[in-house]
Amino acid sequence: MMGTVEHATLTCHRCGRETRHELAYAGRLLVVTTCTRCGNGIGRDVRRRYLADLRQRVASKPGRMLRRFRRHPVGFTTSLPRTTVLKPWELVEEMRLVWSAAAGTRGRETGGCRGDRH
């Protein structure tokens, strides 16, 4: 539900040793790394990079394709390679992930500045 999730063995600072981690991606960017042993999650603020990346992904689609999509949504999506299809609901999930991770990093860095979260 939260973008693309992959697994890797990384060193967890809380566990003090190598553990299995869950890596949550938004598009091609790694957003959150979560230790599956202790649940310690480390978020990264990738909002600027994500938006730049998103602009590139959207820009690679000509407007003609978009018009065709509006007329024949089903036929259009099945006729394209999976990686080039940007589904609206996936986008929403990605953005939610990116923004919540960014809010988490800001909270930690400022020592929990209340009321500063948008």
Ligand SMILES: [Zn+2]
């Ligand atoms: Zn851990």
